[in-house]
Amino acid sequence: MPNSFFPAPVENLIDQFARLPGVGRKTAQRLAFHIVGMSDEEAEAFAAAITAAKSRVTFCKTCLNLSAGDTCPICSSPTRDRSQICVVSDPKDVAAIERTSEYRGLYHVLHGVISPLNHVSPDDIHVKELVSRVSAGGVQEVILATDPDTEGEATALYIARLLRPFGVRVTRLAYGIPMGGHLEFTDELTLGRALEGRRDI
Amino acid sequence: MPNSFFPAPVENLIDQFARLPGVGRKTAQRLAFHIVGMSDEEAEAFAAAITAAKSRVTFCKTCLNLSAGDTCPICSSPTRDRSQICVVSDPKDVAAIERTSEYRGLYHVLHGVISPLNHVSPDDIHVKELVSRVSAGGVQEVILATDPDTEGEATALYIARLLRPFGVRVTRLAYGIPMGGHLEFTDELTLGRALEGRRDI
Numbered sequence: 429m430p431n432s433f434f435p436a437p438v439e440n441l442i443d444q445f446a447r448l449p450g451v452g453r454k455t456a457q458r459l460a461f462h463i464v465g466m467s468d469e470e471a472e473a474f475a476a477a478i479t480a481a482k483s484r485v486t487f488c489k490t491c492l493n494l495s496a497g498d499t500c501p502i503c504s505s506p507t508r509d510r511s512q513i514c515v516v517s518d519p520k521d522v523a524a525i526e527r528t529s530e531y532r533g534l535y536h537v538l539h540g541v542i543s544p545l546n547h548v549s550p551d552d553i554h555v556k557e558l559v560s561r562v563s564a565g566g567v568q569e570v571i572l573a574t575d576p577d578t579e580g581e582a583t584a585l586y587i588a589r590l591l592r593p594f595g596v597r598v599t600r601l602a603y604g605i606p607m608g609g610h611l612e613f614t615d616e617l618t619l620g621r622a623l624e625g626r627r628d629i
Numbered sequence: 630m631p632n633s634f635f636p637a638p639v640e641n642l643i644d645q646f647a648r649l650p651g652v653g654r655k656t657a658q659r660l661a662f663h664i665v666g667m668s669d670e671e672a673e674a675f676a677a678a679i680t681a682a683k684s685r686v687t688f689c690k691t692c693l694n695l696s697a698g699d700t701c702p703i704c705s706s707p708t709r710d711r712s713q714i715c716v717v718s719d720p721k722d723v724a725a726i727e728r729t730s731e732y733r734g735l736y737h738v739l740h741g742v743i744s745p746l747n748h749v750s751p752d753d754i755h756v757k758e759l760v761s762r763v764s765a766g767g768v769q770e771v772i773l774a775t776d777p778d779t780e781g782e783a784t785a786l787y788i789a790r791l792l793r794p795f796g797v798r799v800t801r802l803a804y805g806i807p808m809g810g811h812l813e814f815t816d817e818l819t820l821g822r823a824l825e826g827r828r829d830i
């Protein structure tokens with residue numbers, strides 16, 4: 429037995445787990461052993477869930493969010509406000525905003541941010557699709573909700589400039605001190621943003 | 630959309646991942662998205678690895694280690710010393726000892742330790758199988774390599790007592806200061822064990 433101390437199928441499963449992001453060799457081993465200890469039905473259900481998530485999930489043809497059909501539940505919902513589009517970089521951000529229950533408009537998922545360092549140009553993310561949605565009319569506001577880091581900011585600025593000719597309102601989320609946070613422990617960039625974005629009460 | 634912000638197959642996969650030990654909701658979400666972003670072949674390979682690890686792996690009928698066949702490679706190897714049996718609580722411990730390349734005997738995997746608090750009695754772990762291996766003859770030494778915690782110690786003592794009538798040598802791994810460790814930072818239990826187990830040089 430050279431390097432493999434477990435049966436080949438177990439070693440293979442450890443390899444598969446270890447390939448997942450943030451999963452090291454030790455964790456992969458622990459997860460693989462857990463699978464081996466599962467009942468047959470549980471393991472089957474897990475394997476089937478992977479296959480189903482891969483084969484049955486596509487992207488909504490309108491907003492590019494994850495969807496089980498051609499059009500996602502948000503885009504096809506009659507109760508959503510079609511005059512607002514919230515632009516995010518990732519489907520996870522849609523989930524984060526939906527959890528607030530504060531937003532009733534539509535989304536547009538870019539699937540990335542512009543990042544010259546990582547060779548991601550505007551053509552590599554779904555900016556074109558956003559422009560054609562706006563140019564089709566009916567949109568009054570585009571909310572740019574990319575992350576407040578260098579790349580997210582650059583992407584927001586780029587899109588804002590691109591949308592200027594269409595005369596729609598383009599907004600950006602408010603950035604400042606998080607609720608429950610303390611001035612004392614707030615970094616100077618955030619505090620600067622909070623000052624800049626101050627409002628009358 | 631009440632609580633699910635992702636298509637059902639994605640939510641289902643997140644649930645599956647979240648059921649794994651040490652995987653929280655956020656990590657499960659990250660892993661599920663990683664699967665969705667995989668190529669079809671990669672996802673298929675992952676699902677197949679789970680099914681294979683579950684369906685093709687059983688326990689060696691002799692030592693109860695994980696095995697792809699009836700008898701594990703260690704038990705069927707002609708080069709291993711059949712007069713030594715190293716008793717461990719878990720297949721992972723077999724891997725740990727094999728990595729040292731210091732041991733050429735056989736193993737016996739208990740699949741647990743005696744733990745009255747968790748309702749694990751001697752009948753729930755594979756002690757009986759060990760006794761019948763020893764009583765079958767040919768065994769000269771049984772090395773008890775359960776963890777040096779309360780339950781591991783109790784299990785080792787229990788097995789040692791059980792094996793006394795057979796007249797085999799029963800040993801326990803040495804416990805003391807780990808290599809590269811410092812006296813100063815060694816806890817008193819370990820240091821006590823190190824003193825107790827001191828050897829002539």
